[in-house]
Amino acid sequence: MTDPVVGQTAVGSGLVVDDVTLVINRQTILSSVCLELGTGRVSGLLGPNGAGKTSLLRMISAQHHDDEAYRGEVRWQDDVLAQMTVAERARRVAVVNQLNEGVFALSLRQIVAMGLLPHQSLMARETAADTARVEQALERVGLADKQQRRFSSLSGGEQQRGLIARALVQRAELVVLDEPVNHLDVYYQHDILALLAELAHEKGMTVVMSLHDLNLAATYCDQLALLHQGRLEASGAPEDVLQAQLLEAVFRLPCDVRQQHSSTATAAGGKSTMRVDFHPHARTALAGAHPLQDKTR
Amino acid sequence: MKPVVRISVWWWLLPVALCSPLLALLFGAADLSPNSLIHCALGDCASPLDSLIFHDIRLPRVLAGFLVGAGLAIAGAALQNVTRNGLADPYLFGVVAGAGLGASVVTILFEPDTARSLGITGLIEALGQWLPEVMILPVAAFFGALLAVSLVQGLAVSQFARSSEQLLLAGVAISLMLGALTHFILYLGEPFAANKVMFWLMGSLTRVESDHLWLLLLVVMASSSLLWLLGPRFDAMLLGDDNARTLGVEAGHMRKLAMVLCAAVTAVIVAHCGGIGFVGLMIPHMVRKLVGVTTRAVVAGCLLVGGSFLVWVDVLARVTVSDQEIPIGIITSAIGSVFFLLMMRQRG
Numbered sequence: 001m002t003d004p005v006v007g008q009t010a011v012g013s014g015l016v017v018d019d020v021t022l023v024i025n026r027q028t029i030l031s032s033v034c035l036e037l038g039t040g041r042v043s044g045l046l047g048p049n050g051a052g053k054t055s056l057l058r059m060i061s062a063q064h065h066d067d068e069a070y071r072g073e074v075r076w077q078d079d080v081l082a083q084m085t086v087a088e089r090a091r092r093v094a095v096v097n098q099l100n101e102g103v104f105a106l107s108l109r110q111i112v113a114m115g116l117l118p119h120q121s122l123m124a125r126e127t128a129a130d131t132a133r134v135e136q137a138l139e140r141v142g143l144a145d146k147q148q149r150r151f152s153s154l155s156g157g158e159q160q161r162g163l164i165a166r167a168l169v170q171r172a173e174l175v176v177l178d179e180p181v182n183h184l185d186v187y188y189q190h191d192i193l194a195l196l197a198e199l200a201h202e203k204g205m206t207v208v209m210s211l212h213d214l215n216l217a218a219t220y221c222d223q224l225a226l227l228h229q230g231r232l233e234a235s236g237a238p239e240d241v242l243q244a245q246l247l248e249a250v251f252r253l254p255c256d257v258r259q260q261h262s263s264t265a266t267a268a269g270g271k272s273t274m275r276v277d278f279h280p281h282a283r284t285a286l287a288g289a290h291p292l293q294d295k296t297r
Numbered sequence: 298m299k300p301v302v303r304i305s306v307w308w309w310l311l312p313v314a315l316c317s318p319l320l321a322l323l324f325g326a327a328d329l330s331p332n333s334l335i336h337c338a339l340g341d342c343a344s345p346l347d348s349l350i351f352h353d354i355r356l357p358r359v360l361a362g363f364l365v366g367a368g369l370a371i372a373g374a375a376l377q378n379v380t381r382n383g384l385a386d387p388y389l390f391g392v393v394a395g396a397g398l399g400a401s402v403v404t405i406l407f408e409p410d411t412a413r414s415l416g417i418t419g420l421i422e423a424l425g426q427w428l429p430e431v432m433i434l435p436v437a438a439f440f441g442a443l444l445a446v447s448l449v450q451g452l453a454v455s456q457f458a459r460s461s462e463q464l465l466l467a468g469v470a471i472s473l474m475l476g477a478l479t480h481f482i483l484y485l486g487e488p489f490a491a492n493k494v495m496f497w498l499m500g501s502l503t504r505v506e507s508d509h510l511w512l513l514l515l516v517v518m519a520s521s522s523l524l525w526l527l528g529p530r531f532d533a534m535l536l537g538d539d540n541a542r543t544l545g546v547e548a549g550h551m552r553k554l555a556m557v558l559c560a561a562v563t564a565v566i567v568a569h570c571g572g573i574g575f576v577g578l579m580i581p582h583m584v585r586k587l588v589g590v591t592t593r594a595v596v597a598g599c600l601l602v603g604g605s606f607l608v609w610v611d612v613l614a615r616v617t618v619s620d621q622e623i624p625i626g627i628i629t630s631a632i633g634s635v636f637f638l639l640m641m642r643q644r645g
Contacts, residue, residue, distance in 0.1 A: 063539055090545030097540055104383070104535050104590040114533050118545035122526050170544075 013078070014039035014206055015174060020059055020072035022052075022230075029055045031230045032072070037223055039077075039173075040204040042197050044217040046241070047227035048251055053210035054178055056227065060208060061095045061176040076174055090118035094172030096163045096180060099151070108154060108162050109147035112138060115169030137168040141195065157188030164195060167205075177209035181216065189213070193220040218242055218274040226250060242274045253278045306587050314601035317608045318359045324612045325355055326620065353507075359608055361505035361513065362625075365566050366576055366607025368517040370599035372562040373577020374584070375524055378531050378592060379555040380453050384465045384640070386578035387563045391445040391472035393574065396560075396567035398479045399441020400434050405486040407433070431508045435568040442560035442567070445475060450556055500573040500626020502611055509569045516565045520558040521596050527551065528593035535590070573607075573626045575633020580606060582640065 017035040021028065030052045037043040045053045058064050060074050062081045074081045081089060094115070113134050116126065138144045141161040151159065160180055167175045180196070181189040197220045200207045211217045217224055218238045225235040228250040234241045244257045255278045322334055329337075333347050342348035369387065376385040376392075387393050405411055412418045428436060452467045505513075524531065530551060533541040538548035566573065584598035607625070610632075614625045 061543065063543065086542055086547050087545040090543060093543070095540075095543035097543070099536055099540065104378075104381075104585065106532070106535060106590060110532070110591060111536070114529070114536075114544055117529055117533055120529065 014041075014076070015043075015060065015208065016075045017056070017060065018073050018075060020056070020070060020074060022055055022059060022064070022068060022070045024055075024068050029230050030059065030070075033227075033230075033232045035225055035232060035235055037206070037208060037225075039206050040200055041222040042200045042207045042220060043209070043223040043225065044221035045208070045210040045225050045227060046212075046214060046217055047233075050229075051227040051250075052230040053227055055230075057176055057178050057208065057210055061093055062089060063095065087118055090170070092172060093174045093176060094167035094170045096160070096167060096175065096177040098178070099159065099163070105150045105152060107147065108143060108149050108151050108158075109134070109138070111151050112147070112162055112165045112169055115166040115171075118170060133169055134165075137165040140168060140199075141165045155188075157184050157191060160184065160188070160192050161195065164192070164199070168199070168203075172205070174206045174208065177207070179210050179212065181211070181213070189216060196220070214242060214247070214276040215274075218276065238274050242276055247276060247278075251278065253280055254282045255279060310587070310598065310601045314605045317605035318363050321359045321362070321608045321612050322351075322355050324616055325350075325358075326615065327354075329355065357505060357507050357510055358502055358611070360510055361502050361570070362608040362611040363604035364510070364513045364517050365502065365570055365573065366580070366610075367600040367604040368513065368520070368562040368566050369573060369576040369607070370580035370584070370603025371517070371521050371524060371596055372559040374581035374592075374595050374599050375520075375531075375555040375559050376577070377581055378595075379534060379552040380449075380464060381535060381537075382464055383582065384462075384578065384637075385468070386575065387559060388572065388574035388577060389465065389472065390449050390468035391475050392442050392449070392560060392563045393567055393572040394472045394475035394479065395445025396438035396442040396564045397572055398444075398475045398482075399437040399439065399564070400568055401479045401482050402441070403433060403437035405482055408486070411486065431512065435512060435565045438564035438568040439561055441475070442564045443557070445471060446556040446560045450552065453552075499624035500571040500629070501622070501624040502570055502614075503622060505569050509565075513565050513569070516561050520562050521600055523558060524555070524596045525593050527554075528591065528596065531555070531592040532590075571624075571626060574630045575637065576603060576607060576629055578640075579633055579636045582636075 013036060015035075015037040017033055017037075020030055020033045022030040033052075033056060045056060047053050055064075059070065060081070062074070062084070064070060076092065081093065084092070099111075113126065113130075115137070116130050116134070120130075135144065138147050141164055143158060143161055143165065146154065146158065151162065154162065164175075175196075177196075181192050184192065193216055196207045196209070199205050200222075211221075221238060223236065224238050224241040226233045226241050226246065233250055234243075234246055239259075242257050244255055247255050247257070255276055258275045258277075260273060260275045322338075323329065323331060327350050329347065329350055333343050334351070336343055337347055337351035342351060372387045372392070373385065376387060376390060377383055406415070406417065407421060409418075412421050424433070448471045449468055452471075453464060530541075530546045533544045533546045534548055534551055536544075541548040541551070580599055580603040581595060584595055584602050587602075588594040588598045607629075610628050611625055614623045614628055617623055
């Protein structure tokens, strides 16, 4: 098992999760998690359902509620995120959540333009520069021709692209995404992750997200962290984290891990990526396996 | 993003909103010809009678109609935005009933006989020194309305009113509860005072005087300006509280502010005109169809459409039965309930 990377407190370091413990309803959701994720990189949080991925992301984006007791802190560029004002945090950290857009239908353009909010004063109107910024962001994610469409009428992948455009307009240094490719078809899974990897590498944006698909994570992430029952089991480069023995213990399914040269791995720049295969039919060897934890693709 | 379609809507909304009050000045029990109307408007009335009708009756009445309609519409729009519920309305959610309760309590307590029997004459006199008389009723109504919005706010964030239908039912329950309290107080109170309070239950513009207009104008303009300024932040709240917070918007504070504004606007309206129902439900709904869902557009649209709407409803109230007036609340409720049913059918 790899040891978790414990806080080397370099000046101006990226995202540092410093000994975070989270308790909700007397249940320990996260337990002494220490993690350091680099600036301008794509990081993926992995782990089975209930491992604490979403909770850790919510701690990172300071979205936890007041009634949740926690210890430790999360720092972004040496500033404690929980101590920033809501407005200050919004200028630096963008969050891409599933939108349950309610009764009133907003257009894609209107939702993307909301990224301007953290930078606007009360009296401000949209300036020409703001408009250009929104246009550029929509252009960048390839949705310029759909900006007047109702957001809810877009496909799941387009909605996700739209929210990433909003994060671009928000000029956030750090973008936090909770399972951005859930419910998306294979095309959009690759499309969204490739877009995020490009943005991280070209604009120096730091991307932190949770993912279920280990092979997608291996292809597009520079750094991985594996959570299990609220603990950090491993973190580091994909080849350090994706180890058969470790994955078998966490996902309770036999698996094998290979190095392979992938043609789809645009983000990896043609270098070799890891390939994880689970073998659910061989699981009798592992006691107490969960039948729904089938990760075979 | 200023599509041509949107601009053309404003092009006809504005003239309609400007012309409605002017045309409405022509209607009423007494005859006032367009000619003498124009003379009066230019400050040159033909006769003292014309002047009296124009300045003391017709003009305040029409202005009150416009302000009340505009105010109820923005109160409804604000409530709908922050509860994310298209069926929210100051009337259905008990804000009107709360304001009515506050106003009733004060009206009954301030009756000299009641005050004497309760031994609070001194207190009332002291209060009278603090507060101009014209403010007493609106302030009392405001406290009643605040009680109602706090109850609604509590429900909106609680577990058992998660769906918009549940929240609506809870709002109606609050409305009925506060209404029952009002009725109980009226039942206990002086028959004469009760009579005075009756018009709150009906809703009417007959009692509005010029003094009241200033307060109404002030509250409606201040509330709509605030809503307009904070418009983009209210828009972010349409995405849910958590999402709004990630965009730098303190959703909790914003919701409280909108609720207080809604209470203030409803209170001044109820204090002088009583419970005029369904305007806050219908107008924002129509306005969203016309100008889109962003708060700034909705607020501007509500001022124009809500104002014009109530001006015409008031004309209807004045001319339908000759020599009599139908309380305006009866007409808006009649229109509104049908509208509400149509809305429900559309949603289903």
